[in-house]
Amino acid sequence: MPSLLSWLLHGRFLFAVFAWLIAIAWLSRVIPALWMLPRVPNLLNLARLSCDASDALTTLPSVTVIVPAKDEAAAIAHSLRCLLACDYPNLQIVAVDDRSTDTTGRLMDEVAASPEAKGRLRVLHVKELPEGWLGKPHAMTLAATGVTSDWLLFTDADVVFDHRAIRLAIEYATRSHGDHMVLYPTLILHGIAEKMLIGFFQSVSALAGRPWKIADPKATRDYIGVGAFNLIRRSVYNALGGYAELRMEVLEDMRLGFRVKRSGYAQRVAFGKDLIRIRWAESAWGILHNLTKNLYSTFRFRTSLLLAACAGIFVMCLTPFLALFFPGAAQWAGIVTLVALLLLNLHYWRLTDIPPAYLALFPIATLLFIGTLLRSMILVLWRGGVLWRGTLYPLKELRRQAGPLW
Numbered sequence: 001m002p003s004l005l006s007w008l009l010h011g012r013f014l015f016a017v018f019a020w021l022i023a024i025a026w027l028s029r030v031i032p033a034l035w036m037l038p039r040v041p042n043l044l045n046l047a048r049l050s051c052d053a054s055d056a057l058t059t060l061p062s063v064t065v066i067v068p069a070k071d072e073a074a075a076i077a078h079s080l081r082c083l084l085a086c087d088y089p090n091l092q093i094v095a096v097d098d099r100s101t102d103t104t105g106r107l108m109d110e111v112a113a114s115p116e117a118k119g120r121l122r123v124l125h126v127k128e129l130p131e132g133w134l135g136k137p138h139a140m141t142l143a144a145t146g147v148t149s150d151w152l153l154f155t156d157a158d159v160v161f162d163h164r165a166i167r168l169a170i171e172y173a174t175r176s177h178g179d180h181m182v183l184y185p186t187l188i189l190h191g192i193a194e195k196m197l198i199g200f201f202q203s204v205s206a207l208a209g210r211p212w213k214i215a216d217p218k219a220t221r222d223y224i225g226v227g228a229f230n231l232i233r234r235s236v237y238n239a240l241g242g243y244a245e246l247r248m249e250v251l252e253d254m255r256l257g258f259r260v261k262r263s264g265y266a267q268r269v270a271f272g273k274d275l276i277r278i279r280w281a282e283s284a285w286g287i288l289h290n291l292t293k294n295l296y297s298t299f300r301f302r303t304s305l306l307l308a309a310c311a312g313i314f315v316m317c318l319t320p321f322l323a324l325f326f327p328g329a330a331q332w333a334g335i336v337t338l339v340a341l342l343l344l345n346l347h348y349w350r351l352t353d354i355p356p357a358y359l360a361l362f363p364i365a366t367l368l369f370i371g372t373l374l375r376s377m378i379l380v381l382w383r384g385g386v387l388w389r390g391t392l393y394p395l396k397e398l399r400r401q402a403g404p405l406w
Contacts, residue, residue: 012326019323019333022316029206030340036212037347043168043183043272060090061150061174063166064234067095068139069157070389073102075279076157080111080121088166092149093121095157096139099129101390104157134393137243137252144234144242152237154230154253158278159185165275169231176215178268179236180260185228186277187352192361193284199358200365202348203341207316214261214269221406224269225257228278232256236265248393248401250297250386258405273351288372293388295376300402301395306377310370317366 065083069076076095083093095112097105105125112121124142129135140154151170155161165183173181189195213222230253240259246252261267281287299305320341323334338359345356380386385394 012328012330015323015326016329016333019319019326019330022319023333023337025316026206026320026337027340030344032210033206034340034343034347036210040211041172041268041270043165043172043270043275046168046172046270060088060167061170062090062092062148063088063151063153063170063231064092064094064144064147064149065153065155065166066140066143067093067155067157068098068136068143069095069100069104069108070098070135070139071100071102071104072157073100073104073107074158076104077107077111079157079159079161080108081116082161082163084111084116084121085163086161086166087163088170090149091120091166092147094143094147095121095123096143097123097125098135098139099126129391132397133247134250134252135389135391137247137249140252141243141247144237147234149234152232152234154227154232155276156228156278159228160277162275162277165272168272168275169229169270172270173231173268176268177266178215179233179265180257181231181268181270182224182226182257183229183231183276184269184271184351185226186274188277188279189352189354191284192358194281194287195354196358196361196365197284197287197368198352199345199354200362200369202352202354203344203359203362204313204317206344211269214267217264217266220262223257223261223267225251225253225255225260227253229276230256232260236260239263246403248397249403250388250393250398251294251405254405255403258403271351284368288368291369291372292376292379293386295373296380297386297398297402298405300405301380301399303377303381306373310373313366313370313373318363321363 067080067083080093080095095108097108105123108123111117112123126139126142129138144152153166169181169183172178187198189198209224210219210222211224213219214224216222240263243252243256246255249255257267281290296306299309320334320337323330341362342356342359345354345359348354349356380395383392385392386398
């Protein structure tokens with residue numbers, strides 16, 4: 001009995017040490033985030049500061065918005081009309097119907113023929129996908145060919161633009177001498193499960209990135225690319241070879257951001273609640289389904305890295321909650337970690353409308369995310385490639401052309 005008691009006490013001591021190591025790891029990321037995230041520009045605040053007409057840009061550069069779409073009949077017409085309603089005078093839009101099997105192409109043509117389009121919207125129809133290309137990089141490459149505008153804005157077919165979004169983004173990017181700029185989208189969320197998942201992602205983002213470092217040219221590991229809003233100087237896009245260099249890249253938005261930063265160009269990022277909104281999926285299961293396509297690619301289709309990430313997420317995210325059931329030092333480690341995460345979620349609350357109370361569902365979201373990571377890997381290996389919207393892209397070719405993300 002003394003030996004058993006000694007073993008139990010020794011085990012509790014080791015777990016307390018482990019819990020504090022996890023707490024220190026979280027604090028090393030969350031504390032800088034709490035200090036620096038308020039310094040990330042918010043375009044809505046900049047709009048209030050620049051409302052004086054004398055502060056307006058004297059010459060607005062030309063912008064071409066590129067909108068690839070495949071089977072987006074439910075959203076494409078509204079998205080294009082919102083773009084046409086933007087208060088940016090020097091704007092052209094190129095929409096690409098990428099082999100749609102629904103009425104996407106017809107709806108695009110109808111909007112282009114409407115009076116509000118006034119020749120500012122051009123529609124391209126892709127009937128066949130060339131060998132060696134993914135659909136989206138091909139559609140965007142086709143749309144950007146021959147464009148002469150100063151800036152290119154790549155967006156998705158289901159993004160809803162506020163009329164100020166492009167003007168504010170261009171003003172900020174131009175004034176800050178940026179070459180590539182990302183505006184964080186506001187997700188349209190319905191129900192507890194969706195908010196639980198997005199709340200989880202905004203918490204673990206403290207481990208994965210430092211938005212306040214993106215503008216720092218020396219922080220080469222900190223970069224960004226978001227498919228909903230990738231604004232880039234056309235000269236920089238051409239210098240990098242455009243999306244033709246990413247023709248078999250599943251995460252083409254992130255890879256573009258990676259190449260911009262590693263090539264020494266100036267990258268910018270900003271918040272702006274509701275300036276661009278997107279309904280990512282119709283349910284929590286839809287969110288997980290969308291992630292299934294991308295997650296294995298995030299690890300460059302390397303099974304060992306994905307499995308290591310699963311183990312790391314399990315330990316980092318569940319240990320603080322488990323520690324609450326061990327009175328003493330371990331419990332205090334759990335409390336300290338969760339208070340830090342609570343403060344982080346309080347900051348995000350005003351940007352995402354996800355109450356910090358969703359932190360209570362963090363363990364459930366953790367297990368769902370780990371399950372999705374494993375599902376992403378298993379499905380790709382089983383199918384021999386990535387299946388997306390009816391097209392199977394071979395794993396061998398995806399691996400061969402997968403460039404680095406870190």
